[in-house]
Amino acid sequence: xxxxxxxxxxxxxxxLHGFPVQFPxxxxxxxxxxxxxxxxxxxxxxxxxxVKKVNIKLDRPxxxxxxxxxxxxxxxxxxxxxxxxxxxxxxxxxxxxxxxTLDKMRRNESxxxxxxxx
Amino acid sequence: xxxxxxxxxxxxxxxLHGFPVQFPxxxxxxxxxxxxxxxxxxxxxxxxxxVKKVNIKLDRPxxxxxxxxxxxxxxxxxxxxxxxxxxxxxxxxxxxxxxxTLDKMRRNESxxxxxxxx
Amino acid sequence: xxxxxxxxxxxxxxxLHGFPVQFPxxxxxxxxxxxxxxxxxxxxxxxxxxVKKVNIKLDRPxxxxxxxxxxxxxxxxxxxxxxxxxxxxxxxxxxxxxxxTLDKMRRNESxxxxxxxx
Amino acid sequence: xxxxxxxxxxxxxxxLHGFPVQFPxxxxxxxxxxxxxxxxxxxxxxxxxxVKKVNIKLDRPxxxxxxxxxxxxxxxxxxxxxxxxxxxxxxxxxxxxxxxTLDKMRRNESxxxxxxxx
Numbered sequence: 416x417x418x419x420x421x422x423x424x425x426x427x428x429x430x431l432h433g434f435p436v437q438f439p440x441x442x443x444x445x446x447x448x449x450x451x452x453x454x455x456x457x458x459x460x461x462x463x464x465x466v467k468k469v470n471i472k473l474d475r476p477x478x479x480x481x482x483x484x485x486x487x488x489x490x491x492x493x494x495x496x497x498x499x500x501x502x503x504x505x506x507x508x509x510x511x512x513x514x515x516t517l518d519k520m521r522r523n524e525s526x527x528x529x530x531x532x533x
Numbered sequence: 534x535x536x537x538x539x540x541x542x543x544x545x546x547x548x549l550h551g552f553p554v555q556f557p558x559x560x561x562x563x564x565x566x567x568x569x570x571x572x573x574x575x576x577x578x579x580x581x582x583x584v585k586k587v588n589i590k591l592d593r594p595x596x597x598x599x600x601x602x603x604x605x606x607x608x609x610x611x612x613x614x615x616x617x618x619x620x621x622x623x624x625x626x627x628x629x630x631x632x633x634t635l636d637k638m639r640r641n642e643s644x645x646x647x648x649x650x651x
Numbered sequence: 652x653x654x655x656x657x658x659x660x661x662x663x664x665x666x667l668h669g670f671p672v673q674f675p676x677x678x679x680x681x682x683x684x685x686x687x688x689x690x691x692x693x694x695x696x697x698x699x700x701x702v703k704k705v706n707i708k709l710d711r712p713x714x715x716x717x718x719x720x721x722x723x724x725x726x727x728x729x730x731x732x733x734x735x736x737x738x739x740x741x742x743x744x745x746x747x748x749x750x751x752t753l754d755k756m757r758r759n760e761s762x763x764x765x766x767x768x769x
Numbered sequence: 770x771x772x773x774x775x776x777x778x779x780x781x782x783x784x785l786h787g788f789p790v791q792f793p794x795x796x797x798x799x800x801x802x803x804x805x806x807x808x809x810x811x812x813x814x815x816x817x818x819x820v821k822k823v824n825i826k827l828d829r830p831x832x833x834x835x836x837x838x839x840x841x842x843x844x845x846x847x848x849x850x851x852x853x854x855x856x857x858x859x860x861x862x863x864x865x866x867x868x869x870t871l872d873k874m875r876r877n878e879s880x881x882x883x884x885x886x887x
Contacts, residue, residue: 416631418536425638432648433711441601445587449803450706452584453699455577456810459570460696463689466570469563470686475669478884483559491628494619495637498630501616510609512616513534519613520543530550530832551829567685568824571817574692578814581807588804593787596766648714652867654772661874668884677837678827681820688820691813695806702799702806709796719795727864730855731873734866737852746845748852749770755849756779766786 418513425499426506436506448507455500462493536631543617544624554624566625573618580611654749661735662742672742684743691736698729772867779853780860790860802861809854816847 438444465486472481505512556562583604590599623630674680701722708717741748792798826835859866
């Protein structure tokens, strides 16, 4: 599905649940953006906590109880939650995430051309 | 464009530049994942620094020099960079970001149904 | 108690528990530093999740169940955990956190002198 | 120097520069706390960007230009800036960082006793 369409669906749902992405003043816009940035941090923090545990498990396999497949399921979940916050923050900023990402990928392609492996 | 297609393009480019997403051992996979998580943090940190400055500007408009349109251009750039890291981390974990996001949105829809505004 | 002494106590305990701060190679030093940085993200993420909830509570007092005093106890706990990671990362880098902080405060004092309120 | 004294000096300077840590309402307190949390993200993000570069340098020593001693000086600086934000956030929350850290260390000592190496 189009990234653009996915973003629209998510924002429509947010608005329905009382989390708008448009604001009457710049002040209110950045107050909400700042809060959502903290929300994004929370999700990436949860992701980080699981990565931390996987790393301890890999360093001390016999001492530390952790099921890797279960941990990877949780990582998936937290990564998706982080992505949803990025969609939301993008919408508050009025960014077309799809167009901007394609544009950045094009610019990175030239920028990193010298690293290309033959 | 399909999120799935965007992710594939990004990963193909990463691999071409010597940043693989597949690894012979779980150890090497998580070593790279941990490094890319730090990369994601860097991008979100840059985004945060700009938000911080916008907030100071909004609190002290006369004291603090900052051009909002320019700051918003930078915010756009850093958000896209963060998104590219999320694509990359998803690929290392073997996640189908598109399918998982649609699935999570469906589950959130039921979960937050009680918040729905009429 | 001296910050220097607090840091020493924490590091002695870490070493006792099998989390060294000195490494035979730069590679191993940065591998551990990178892991501990992810640990720090985890703690700040937990802190962020609680701040997020407090902010929702303040925005929607009647809809959202949260006890502020309990939330503040958790914030305290997560902030201290974040600080302990900063001590640990500082020790891996061989930083004298106390001396460097006092030095930075002195430099900030000159740098922000123009902001001083009369 | 006492951590308590260091924190007091930092807060006194913040207040002098127009960044208070006490607020008339809980709303204003958490608005500022949320902003300072974003400031902390910014500092840890800058720290992360340097760690990212050091890791690339260690992986690709011949391809990537970076002076390790210079990078470590920057890491020191960013870590101290992160610590100063932690002091500030602690003051907004009315936390006695020194007492709470010593208390947490004592609790960790019992909690991790089973990991102790002989």
